Amino acid sequence: MENSTRGTLLLIFLTISTSLATITSPWMPMDGNNPTNSYCLSWRLAIETNNVRAWRIVPLQCMRYVEVYMLAGQYDRDVQLIVEHINVYLNEIVLPGDGMDAWILDVDDTCFSNVFYYRLKRYGCDPYDPTGFRTWAMKGGSPAIQPVLELFNNLIETGFKVFLVTGRDEETLREATEENLNDQGFTGYERLIMRTVENKKQSAATYKTTIRKQLMEEGYRIWGNVGDQWSDLQGEYTGNRTFKIPNPMYFVP
Amino acid sequence: MENSTRGTLLLIFLTISTSLATITSPWMPMDGNNPTNSYCLSWRLAIETNNVRAWRIVPLQCMRYVEVYMLAGQYDRDVQLIVEHINVYLNEIVLPGDGMDAWILDVDDTCFSNVFYYRLKRYGCDPYDPTGFRTWAMKGGSPAIQPVLELFNNLIETGFKVFLVTGRDEETLREATEENLNDQGFTGYERLIMRTVENKKQSAATYKTTIRKQLMEEGYRIWGNVGDQWSDLQGEYTGNRTFKIPNPMYFVP
Numbered sequence: 001m002e003n004s005t006r007g008t009l010l011l012i013f014l015t016i017s018t019s020l021a022t023i024t025s026p027w028m029p030m031d032g033n034n035p036t037n038s039y040c041l042s043w044r045l046a047i048e049t050n051n052v053r054a055w056r057i058v059p060l061q062c063m064r065y066v067e068v069y070m071l072a073g074q075y076d077r078d079v080q081l082i083v084e085h086i087n088v089y090l091n092e093i094v095l096p097g098d099g100m101d102a103w104i105l106d107v108d109d110t111c112f113s114n115v116f117y118y119r120l121k122r123y124g125c126d127p128y129d130p131t132g133f134r135t136w137a138m139k140g141g142s143p144a145i146q147p148v149l150e151l152f153n154n155l156i157e158t159g160f161k162v163f164l165v166t167g168r169d170e171e172t173l174r175e176a177t178e179e180n181l182n183d184q185g186f187t188g189y190e191r192l193i194m195r196t197v198e199n200k201k202q203s204a205a206t207y208k209t210t211i212r213k214q215l216m217e218e219g220y221r222i223w224g225n226v227g228d229q230w231s232d233l234q235g236e237y238t239g240n241r242t243f244k245i246p247n248p249m250y251f252v253p
Numbered sequence: 254m255e256n257s258t259r260g261t262l263l264l265i266f267l268t269i270s271t272s273l274a275t276i277t278s279p280w281m282p283m284d285g286n287n288p289t290n291s292y293c294l295s296w297r298l299a300i301e302t303n304n305v306r307a308w309r310i311v312p313l314q315c316m317r318y319v320e321v322y323m324l325a326g327q328y329d330r331d332v333q334l335i336v337e338h339i340n341v342y343l344n345e346i347v348l349p350g351d352g353m354d355a356w357i358l359d360v361d362d363t364c365f366s367n368v369f370y371y372r373l374k375r376y377g378c379d380p381y382d383p384t385g386f387r388t389w390a391m392k393g394g395s396p397a398i399q400p401v402l403e404l405f406n407n408l409i410e411t412g413f414k415v416f417l418v419t420g421r422d423e424e425t426l427r428e429a430t431e432e433n434l435n436d437q438g439f440t441g442y443e444r445l446i447m448r449t450v451e452n453k454k455q456s457a458a459t460y461k462t463t464i465r466k467q468l469m470e471e472g473y474r475i476w477g478n479v480g481d482q483w484s485d486l487q488g489e490y491t492g493n494r495t496f497k498i499p500n501p502m503y504f505v506p
Contacts, residue, residue, distance in 0.1 A: 038327060042334040048302050049497045051335050074291060081295040082304050244302045 040065035044248050050230045055251050058124035066123040066248050070115050076147075078246050083147040086224065086243055087154070093223060095159050102190075102220035103155050104212065104239060106227035107166035107177065109247050111152065112142035112184055124249035137173050140180035148226070148245070149185055160223065161190040165211050165232075167204050167252065170194035204252045209235035293318035297501050303483045308504050311377035319376040319501050323368050329400075331499050336400040339477065339496055340407070346476060348412050355443075355473035356408050357465065357492060359480035360419035360430065362500050364405065365395035365437055377502035390426050393433035401479070401498070402438055413476065414443040418464050418485075420457050420505065423447035457505045462488035 040062035046052040058066055069075055095101050108114055117136040118124055136142075155162050164186075168177055174194055181192070199207045208231065212222060216237050225232065225239035228247035293315035299305040311319055322328055348354050358364055370389040371377055389395075408415050417439070421430055427447055434445070452460045461484065465475060469490050478485065478492035481500035 038330055039334075041327065042331045045298070045301060045331055045499065046334050046338060048298060049499075051496050052338050074294065077291055078295045078298055081292075081299050085299060085305050243304050246298065246302075 036061050037065055044069070044246075047248060047251070048244065048246055053230075053251070054253055057127055058122075058249065060125050062248075063122050063125045067119070069248060070118075070123065075246060079145060080147045082243055082245060083151050086151055086226070089224070089241055090154070090158065096221075097159060099161065100219050100221055101160050102163055102215055102222050103160040104163050104165055104215075104222060104225040104227075105148070105152065106229070106232045106245075107164050107168065107181075107192075108142075109228040109249075110145070110226055110232075110245050111148055111164065111186055112144050112180065114142055115249070116141075116143075118249045121249075128250060134169075134172065137168065137180075138176045140176040140183065142180055142184070144184035144186070145245075151226075152186055152189075156188045161220065162188075163211075163215060163220075164189050164192045165208055166192070166194055167207065168194050169200075170196045203231065204229065205231040205235045208232055209237060212237040212239070289314050290318055297322070297499075300501060300504070301497065301499055306483075306504070307506055310380055311375075311502065313378050315501075316375050316378045320372070322501060323371075323376065328499060332398060333400045335496055335498060336404050339404055339479070342477070342494055343407070343411060349474075350412060352414065353472050353474055354413050355416055355468055355475050356413040357416050357418055357468075357475060357478040357480075358401070358405065359482070359485045359498075360417050360421065360434070360445075361395075362481040362502075363398070363479055363485075363498050364401055364417065364439055365397050365433060367395055368502070370395075371502045374502075381503060387422075387425065390421065390433075391429045393429040393436065395433055395437070397437035397439070398498075404479075405439055405442075409441045414473065415441075416464075416468065416473075417442050417445045418461055419445070419447055420460065421447050422453075423449045456484065457482065458484040458488045461485055462490060465490040465492070 040059070043052070043059060043062060044065075047055060105111055114133075114136065115123075117133065121129065121132070152162060164181070166177065174192070177194070178192060181187075181189075193211055195207060199210060202210070212225075213236065215222065222237065222239035224241050224243065226243045226245060227233055228245040229252045230244065231252050233242040233244060293312070296305070296312060296315060297318075300308060361367055367386075367389070368376075370386065374382065374385070405415060417434070419430065427445070430447070431445060434440075434442075446464050448460060452463060455463070465478075466489065468475065475490065475492035477494050477496065479496045479498060480486055481498040482505045483497065484505050486495040486497060
């Protein structure tokens with residue numbers, strides 16, 4: 001080979017190597033060696049472990065990271081793995097079978113996904129917009145999160161009474177929420193418990209604790225409690241096991 | 254350029270592109286598009302959020318992932334971000350200044366790191382070895398986790414009484430642990446509380462809850478509680494805020 005050709009080859013090799021090594025491919029965002037992705041991975045871990053609380057918006061530099069996380073497969077795999085571990089736990093339970101075995105599921109971003117709404121809100125880089133969200137929720141078009149739908153069906157087949165507990169407003173959103181659940185295959189639950197006038201001003205954690213306390217007082221055993229927010233899972237009467245579904249798009253206090 | 258040379262160039266280009274696109278570079282393990290890394294990332298999230306509990310060993314396929322996570326920077330950045338958020342919280346606190354403001358830190362893999370011990374245990378792919386760990390701990394050679402050392406010094410300067418609460422055995426490990434802490438710059442803490450004969454059979458969660466309860470009864474306000482295990486942070490009297498330091502190498506019940 002001539003020297004000039006050899007030089008050209010070397011140049012091409014170096015160019016390709018460098019560009020591939022430093023590229024921020026939109027579909028490889030979990031790469032911790034890119035400083036932005038590494039930061040966003042740390043940030044995501046910090047919010048998911050409840051180390052960072054009361055955050056209002058996603059850091060702007062993580063918008064693309066969150067988009068890719070939510071849509072390119074990692075979120076799906078994260079949820080799938082959690083549901084697999086819930087199934088391991090379920091297999092250990094021997095149900096008394098007196099009809100008082102309860103399981104609690106949150107609704108938004110637990111049973112069904114609002115990622116297509118949050119896409120319009122830059123995946124959480126825009127602040128919470130209650131009017132915008134209500135308009136979205138009224139449409140009832142949120143798609144099921146498939147592994148959670150499978151869990152839901154599994155729970156009902158196993159003999160659990162499934163209680164859906166949501167911070168959504170009873171008065172304005174019951175019909176749309178029921179329809180959305182029904183359309184997506186969430187049928188056969190025991191109750192859909194929504195926020196009424198009495199608990200409108202409570203934080204999600206207080207409201208949901210109140211609801212769980214009422215269920216306990218009715219005699220239910222809460223075997224499991226699944227939600228995408230720590231406010232679903234903390235407080236009192238949290239249930240025998242809690243499971244946190246990922247959500248890097250918003251925080252509910 | 255001759256056709257054959259052009260062909261060679263194309264071949265080299267394709268070879269390099271393909272190999273770089275599919276390579277599992279040991280230093281790019283956070284890439285979620287590699288199936289193994291994607292699984293290990295899901296697994297790490299699941300254990301850090303306490304969704305997966307009582308796990309005995311790291312999945313073998315994640316050994317290299319955990320190694321790279323611990324040693325190539327992401328772990329350091331994760332801890333750094335948590336400490337930054339602890340500092341945000343600290344800046345909001347107005348201390349009464351009566352000498353009863355307490356902060357709790359765990360010791361192993363919170364104040365100092367045992368990663369060089371766990372390297373010999375395949376980063377947690379081998380099961381827990383109490384004798385091996387005691388031998389390691391007796392040497393007192395665990396290096397400080399730098400951001401936590403900075404937090405420690407900051408807490409003491411701010412006026413907190415820092416209580417180090419560890420599951421290590423009082424009788425056999427006090428001297429080595431005190432020396433290790435001292436050598437690494439952890440000086441000026443209020444007490445190093447270790448496991449005595451009385452609480453030897455308790456789970457870490459029960460033992461640590463007992464200790465925190467005693468501190469509360471002495472009149473201390475526990476402003477913060479930092480540990481690498483959920484058993485450091487759950488139970489009763491957990492403190493006003495808890496912070497989970499990552500640890501994908503082992504689980505303490």
